[in-house]
């Protein structure tokens with residue numbers, strides 16, 4: 001992969017098994033919240049690349065990615081071991097499912113999908129928009145940023161169980177309108193489609209990214 005070697009500025013734990021990497025933005029880097037990058041590292045002598053989605057509201061000077069660390073995985077545990085001053089290689093941005101200044105956003109996140117959701121949520125609130133967040137995780141992350149978004153006016157619902165079985169999720173989504181965004185792994189996307197259809201939204205209109 002071609003790419004640019006950039007400095008890791010900070011690595012922070014933001015929940016059980018979830019980290020944020022703050023990374024120097026490459027020159028001329030114009031990434032929008034919700035777009036993803038290819039990130040490369042050399043793990044045990046082998047080049048490994050994976051995709052990660054922007055989780056900061058912008059990429060001015062630095063940007064952030066939020067990584068759910070899979071202990072059995074190749075790249076995510078390596079990323080979790082990085083320290084400030086070390087480098088990673090990034091290419092991109094890629095993807096078309098990103099925030100484009102919509103005035104009302106409905107953001108659904110599963111697992112590490114919470115990264116782009118907090119990034120878009122912060123950007124939309126800063127733009128004066130209306131923000132609804134529904135986040136499913138057994139061990140929720142980004143508690144601090146979610147609390148800040150709520151204090152700034154977002155509707156935030158965190159649930160540990162199935163979206164489709166939660167009356168609270170149905171209630172929040174029934175009352176929300178605007179551009180829907182969905183981020184997470186394939187099983188979460190299926191569940192999100194089901195609950196969106198049941199609450200008056202057309203899943204085909206959602207902007208979404210499937211993490212695999």
Ligand SMILES: Cc1cc2nc3c(=O)[nH]c(=O)nc-3n(C[C@H](O)[C@H](O)[C@H](O)COP(=O)(O)OP(=O)(O)OC[C@H]3O[C@@H](n4cnc5c(N)ncnc54)[C@H](O)[C@@H]3O)c2cc1C
Nearest residue numbers: 036050051052053066067068070072073074075076112211
């Ligand atoms: C567009 C896009 C955006 C994404 N954005 C994010 C993001 O913002 N945050 C995030 O955390 N993730 C994101 N992902 C997922 C990310 O790219 C990685 O897939 C994830 O971090 C796991 O990578 P890994 O190298 O740690 O694990 P991998 O080495 O890919 O392994 C993942 C799991 O699969 C198992 N496995 C691997 N090979 C086999 C095999 N042959 N047979 C059986 N099991 C196997 C491993 O044991 C492990 O449990 C995104 C993915 C895509 C496509």
